[in-house]
Amino acid sequence: MSEESANNSFGILRSLKKLIFEDSPEPFVPESKQAVAPPVTETKKGESVTNNPQTNLTQNTSDLPPTDVKQMKLKVLEILERINEPGLDFFEVWNAAAEMGSVDAGSIKAAFTSLKYVDKTLDKDKLVRTGQNYAAGLQRVIDKETSQKQLQKENIEQNQVAEKASLTAEIQRLEQNMEELREKLGSRQKELKEINSKYEPQLKDIDAKIAVGNTAVAEVITDIKNALNIIQTNIN
Numbered sequence: 001m002s003e004e005s006a007n008n009s010f011g012i013l014r015s016l017k018k019l020i021f022e023d024s025p026e027p028f029v030p031e032s033k034q035a036v037a038p039p040v041t042e043t044k045k046g047e048s049v050t051n052n053p054q055t056n057l058t059q060n061t062s063d064l065p066p067t068d069v070k071q072m073k074l075k076v077l078e079i080l081e082r083i084n085e086p087g088l089d090f091f092e093v094w095n096a097a098a099e100m101g102s103v104d105a106g107s108i109k110a111a112f113t114s115l116k117y118v119d120k121t122l123d124k125d126k127l128v129r130t131g132q133n134y135a136a137g138l139q140r141v142i143d144k145e146t147s148q149k150q151l152q153k154e155n156i157e158q159n160q161v162a163e164k165a166s167l168t169a170e171i172q173r174l175e176q177n178m179e180e181l182r183e184k185l186g187s188r189q190k191e192l193k194e195i196n197s198k199y200e201p202q203l204k205d206i207d208a209k210i211a212v213g214n215t216a217v218a219e220v221i222t223d224i225k226n227a228l229n230i231i232q233t234n235i236n
Helices: 003-010 014-020 068-084 089-097 106-116 126-233
Strands: none
Touching: 068 126, 089 106, 089 126
């Protein structure tokens, strides 16, 4: 593998991102134009340097749910691009192996052999060391993110507990009010049923008194009229 072709293969983690979607029902759409990294320059230590390009994903993940593993793996690879160290190391060998179609023993050995011609300092120890460093770096990132999310979760849980307690107390108050209202309603319904028996004796008593009074007055008036007739006929 020439220096130019090596740089073209690992300028962007296009190959690793493509492998993520190999089992997707929709075919992966490759980039319309291959990204080419700037030429390799020598550092003070004599190592080749690969500049980190801007992430350029062609796979549209906006419609995927936030918890989709494939989308999250893309985000992880973007983080890996940002923490990629200058020079040839595990990062470039891994991506070059993916460029061959899959990451396995054969592709990794082939990628390592090819890239070793570009950077003579590339060896097994460097691959292992830098690979472990990248894994540790990603772990630190996710640990920090997890800690932040855990704090966010705890705040939400506290709000949940507080709101649940508030709603429970309010429901208890409403239930107590409802019980009091039910008791009051029952009492009023009983009073309504008994209202006739409460007032009928008084009404009957009044009717009786009216009847007796009218009868007595009528009889007295009759007596007066009889007396007047006697006077009219017997007194000159």
